[in-house]
Amino acid sequence: MIHSPYVRKAVSVQRTMGLVLIALLPGIAAYVWQAGPAILVNLALATVAAVLAEALVMSLRKRPIGLAVADLSAVLTAWLVALSLPAIAPWWLTTCAVLVAILAVKHLYGGLGQNPFNPAMVAYCTMIVAFPALMSQWPALDGLGFADQLALILGGTRELDAITAATALDSLRTGLRAAGATVEAVSQGPAFGMLGSRGWEWVAAGYALGGLFLLARGIITWHMPVAFIAALGGLAGVFWLIDPAHYGSPLFHLASGGAMLAAFFIVTDPVSGATTPRGKLLFAAGVGLIVWLIRNFGAYPDGIAFGVLLMNICVPLLDMKTQPRVFGHREAAGGDK
Amino acid sequence: MIGRLFRFHGGIKPDAHKNESAGPAIQRAPLPRRLVVPLRQSPRATASCLVEVGQEVLKGERIGEPEGFLGTAVHAPTSGTVVDIARHPMAHPSGLDTECVVIEPDGEERWIEHAPFDYHTASREQALAWLRDCGIVGLGGATFPSHVKLGKGAGIETLILNGAECEPWITCDDRLMRERAADILAGATILRELIGARELVVGIEDNKPEAIAAMKEAAAASPHGVKVVAVPALYPAGGEKQLIRVLTGIEIPYGKLGGDYGVQCFNVGTAHAVYRAIAHGEPLISRIVTLTGNVDNAGNWEVLIGTPVQDLLPLARPRPDTDRTLLGGPMMGFALPRLDVPIVKGSNCLISASPRLFPPAPPEQPCIRCTECAKACPAELQPFELYWFGRSRNFGKAQEYHLFDCIECGCCSYVCPAHIPLVDYFRFAKSEIWAREREKAAADQARDRFEFRNFRQEREKAEKAAKLAAKAAETRAKLAEGVAEAPAAEAAAAEDPKKALIAAALARAKAQKAEVRPQNTDNLSPETQAEIAGIEARRKALEAAAPPAATATTPNADAPAAASDTAATAPGAEPRS
Numbered sequence: 076m077i078h079s080p081y082v083r084k085a086v087s088v089q090r091t092m093g094l095v096l097i098a099l100l101p102g103i104a105a106y107v108w109q110a111g112p113a114i115l116v117n118l119a120l121a122t123v124a125a126v127l128a129e130a131l132v133m134s135l136r137k138r139p140i141g142l143a144v145a146d147l148s149a150v151l152t153a154w155l156v157a158l159s160l161p162a163i164a165p166w167w168l169t170t171c172a173v174l175v176a177i178l179a180v181k182h183l184y185g186g187l188g189q190n191p192f193n194p195a196m197v198a199y200c201t202m203i204v205a206f207p208a209l210m211s212q213w214p215a216l217d218g219l220g221f222a223d224q225l226a227l228i229l230g231g232t233r234e235l236d237a238i239t240a241a242t243a244l245d246s247l248r249t250g251l252r253a254a255g256a257t258v259e260a261v262s263q264g265p266a267f268g269m270l271g272s273r274g275w276e277w278v279a280a281g282y283a284l285g286g287l288f289l290l291a292r293g294i295i296t297w298h299m300p301v302a303f304i305a306a307l308g309g310l311a312g313v314f315w316l317i318d319p320a321h322y323g324s325p326l327f328h329l330a331s332g333g334a335m336l337a338a339f340f341i342v343t344d345p346v347s348g349a350t351t352p353r354g355k356l357l358f359a360a361g362v363g364l365i366v367w368l369i370r371n372f373g374a375y376p377d378g379i380a381f382g383v384l385l386m387n388i389c390v391p392l393l394d395m396k397t398q399p400r401v402f403g404h405r406e407a408a409g410g411d412k
Numbered sequence: 413m414i415g416r417l418f419r420f421h422g423g424i425k426p427d428a429h430k431n432e433s434a435g436p437a438i439q440r441a442p443l444p445r446r447l448v449v450p451l452r453q454s455p456r457a458t459a460s461c462l463v464e465v466g467q468e469v470l471k472g473e474r475i476g477e478p479e480g481f482l483g484t485a486v487h488a489p490t491s492g493t494v495v496d497i498a499r500h501p502m503a504h505p506s507g508l509d510t511e512c513v514v515i516e517p518d519g520e521e522r523w524i525e526h527a528p529f530d531y532h533t534a535s536r537e538q539a540l541a542w543l544r545d546c547g548i549v550g551l552g553g554a555t556f557p558s559h560v561k562l563g564k565g566a567g568i569e570t571l572i573l574n575g576a577e578c579e580p581w582i583t584c585d586d587r588l589m590r591e592r593a594a595d596i597l598a599g600a601t602i603l604r605e606l607i608g609a610r611e612l613v614v615g616i617e618d619n620k621p622e623a624i625a626a627m628k629e630a631a632a633a634s635p636h637g638v639k640v641v642a643v644p645a646l647y648p649a650g651g652e653k654q655l656i657r658v659l660t661g662i663e664i665p666y667g668k669l670g671g672d673y674g675v676q677c678f679n680v681g682t683a684h685a686v687y688r689a690i691a692h693g694e695p696l697i698s699r700i701v702t703l704t705g706n707v708d709n710a711g712n713w714e715v716l717i718g719t720p721v722q723d724l725l726p727l728a729r730p731r732p733d734t735d736r737t738l739l740g741g742p743m744m745g746f747a748l749p750r751l752d753v754p755i756v757k758g759s760n761c762l763i764s765a766s767p768r769l770f771p772p773a774p775p776e777q778p779c780i781r782c783t784e785c786a787k788a789c790p791a792e793l794q795p796f797e798l799y800w801f802g803r804s805r806n807f808g809k810a811q812e813y814h815l816f817d818c819i820e821c822g823c824c825s826y827v828c829p830a831h832i833p834l835v836d837y838f839r840f841a842k843s844e845i846w847a848r849e850r851e852k853a854a855a856d857q858a859r860d861r862f863e864f865r866n867f868r869q870e871r872e873k874a875e876k877a878a879k880l881a882a883k884a885a886e887t888r889a890k891l892a893e894g895v896a897e898a899p900a901a902e903a904a905a906a907e908d909p910k911k912a913l914i915a916a917a918l919a920r921a922k923a924q925k926a927e928v929r930p931q932n933t934d935n936l937s938p939e940t941q942a943e944i945a946g947i948e949a950r951r952k953a954l955e956a957a958a959p960p961a962a963t964a965t966t967p968n969a970d971a972p973a974a975a976s977d978t979a980a981t982a983p984g985a986e987p988r989s
């Protein structure tokens with residue numbers, strides 16, 4: 076028997092997920108504008124794979140299929156996976172990544188709300204470990220028409236040098252490491268734009284715009300984006316001021332790679348992230364720190380997925396140690412009693 | 413002094429729906445055919461019946477005598493005849509029964525003699541007793557006896573009058589403030605004097621501008637300096653601890669009362685009832701009830717306590733698609749399991765519900781830890797954590813995370829996008845913990861009883877053993893003294909005829925026993941006799957060597973003496989358990 080309250084706010088998981096999907100649209104639009112419509116193909120592929128996988132698992136688990144598919148959580152996971160992978164990733168790579176996210180990370184742990192790790196980030200990590208070459212091929216902005224992109228996605232010829240380009244993060248890393256060049260010299264390369272990778276500034280700006288929309292609608296709180304941006308930008312700023320020849324500027328770090336997508340859409344995943352206000356700050360700041368470390372000293376061009384997963388591991392501890400004070404109580408709740 | 417307002421964490425803004433019933437003035441509800449007056453008006457105390465079936469009662473006549481520390485008197489709401497005293501279902505989610513006095517009104521409304529109570533000349537104790545005898549309890553819903561709340565008497569800085577009325581739909585306090593502001597403030601002034609508070613503040617949610625205006629006007633006319641403060645309309649601003657927080661900044665934790673922090677809070681309706689009781693000597697026999705929801709004629713009625721809900725509802729003309737009736741607001745009220753239950757002192761609102769107004773909750777979805785509930789919780793809890801702990805029956809952890817600080821306001825359930833009935837999980841967890849604690853208490857009691865029984869048995873055994881040992885020592889002494897003892901015993905017996913009689917009886921019994929003792933030592937051969945003599949000699953030697961047994965506590969300590977008195981000691985030496 077359901078008791079009071081007899082009234083409810085007009086909210087639902089579906090509505091929440093839907094608003095996040097809407098918030099991704101400016102970033103996707105900028106992506107298409109800058110890099111061509113290939114990403115749309117991958118988004119569609121990923122969506123279909125995710126929904127089919129979700130429906131399959133729900134039928135195997137003998138749970139209502141319609142409700143699970145309608146909550147849009149699988150679609151959101153699919154979009155985040157597709158946006159993390161290169162736009163010209165072959166169809167089977169995208170599909171594998173989505174299946175890892177939905178089948179393994181989400182449903183093996185008990186389905187929506189139960190997974191301790193961010194599904195999209197586990198999928199990304201699995202793919203970059205399994206297929207490092209394919210995962211580092213991003214479309215060159217010029218000279219690659221939609222037909223070529225489609226051919227690449229559907230498994231056509233891959234003459235890598237002609238059709239792909241290293242990202243700014245990648246070329247900065249290899250430039251500094253292998254060639255011993257300075258930041259200034261490397262950033263004269265064709266991959267660099269005004270702030271980050273050429274064209275990517277617009278995509279990053281699109282994600283940031285969508286993030287502000289989510290903040291305004293109360294879907295996410297300020298804690299995670301602010302802490303992530305402050306940690307990544309702050310660290311980058313300190314080292315850039317000390318040695319601008321060997322460290323990228325804060326703006327470069329924030330406008331490159333998946334920084335903005337992470338700040339508003341990845342670290343803010345409620346299921347696998349910290350939940351207390353202080354926990355959220357520590358969680359996102361931790362991700363920012365790890366991203367900066369991996370970008371500067373790690374073996375991978377970007378470190379968001381690893382940062383998020385490493386901090387996912389810390390979430391139970393963070394939540395336990397940062398329980399807020401309860402009304403009228405001097406000490407905090409729970410904790411290490 | 414109140415300088416600024418404070419805010420409490422969380423809170424929600426559900427649709428107020430106050431306009432439906434706030435417009436029309438308070439009307440008197442007609443006399444019902446029968447009044448069912450429960451002798452238990454609050455969950456904490458009951459009253460003992462003072463009337464019999466067939467007795468004529470007058471309006472305001474006491475029919476229930478307060479029982480216990482938290483008891484208050486119960487009165488006949490109108491004149492008439494007591495037709496039944498029996499158990500009747502109550503307005504409670506479970507539909508529990510309680511002892512009720514059923515009165516058939518004679519329609520004449522003849523008052524019992526009543527006179528104002530001069531609380532200035534009376535002692536404080538007398539004034540509090542007067543309120544108890546007038547049946548004054550908190551009308552905000554909790555029905556806590558006012559005289560107990562006033563009992564503190566010292567150390568109260570601020571008296572707060574709660575006119576927030578934050579639950580949607582309910583407007584009974586709003587109308588009361590609009591129409592009887594002066595009486596409310598007169599009652600509040602009495603309360604302030606009785607409790608010794610320095611300042612008096614009235615808190616009203618800012619969605620009741622007419623009530624605020626009326627109260628401000630009355631406050632301006634009052635010589636006692638009353639502050640009327642508009643507080644932001646944010647549910648649950650009318651929760652006592654939330655209102656105290658907003659007005660004074662003081663946070664009162666779970667398990668503490670406002671009085672511990674120098675603040676005391678009374679509902680405006682209570683203040684009005686106090687005024688009627690002191691200034692007119694009228695006991696609490698009616699209250700304002702809001703009838704609203706899916707009805708054509710929403711409004712507020714002055715209703716006699718004991719009026720059955722089914723007699724009241726037609727006044728508001730519920731529409732045909734009404735499927736349930738809620739008692740209280742939609743946030744914390746409950747659906748009445750039946751409609752023949754009476755209005756009691758804590759019943760503030762009846763809402764006719766329809767599927768359109770209160771649609772059934774959508775199916776429950778998995779928690780995605782979005783923390784909306786934590787953002788809304790006025791107790792600053794982490795409801796989703798409590799939910800996980802409650803679900804996994806990890807009640808210890810739930811308590812560690814302050815489950816019992818939950819005031820069950822329903823904010824978390826209201827905002828949950830996954831439509832999880834969080835409050836229900838918390839009610840469940842609380843009741844499970846209570847049940848376990850009761851079980852544990854019962855088990856502890858049983859264990860204590862068992863341990864005490866063992867202890868008692870050990871003690872009795874020891875006492876008996878000591879007694880036997882003493883007796884054995886005595887017997888030994890007697891034997892040693894031999895015949896010489898007899899005259900002494902006779903001399904002692906002479907002192908006390910009763911003792912002499914006992915001694916004589918004992919002697920007779922001994923003699924008898926000696927006679928019936930099997931004489932298997934007769935007609936023995938000389939060899940056997942010699943053998944017996946040998947045995948006897950060895951035994952004597954052993955006895956002489958054995959230590960005296962007087963202090964022994966073991967049951968068989970008397971074994972050496974057994975030879976002389978086997979028959980008497982043997983049964984006592986048997987272990988009893």
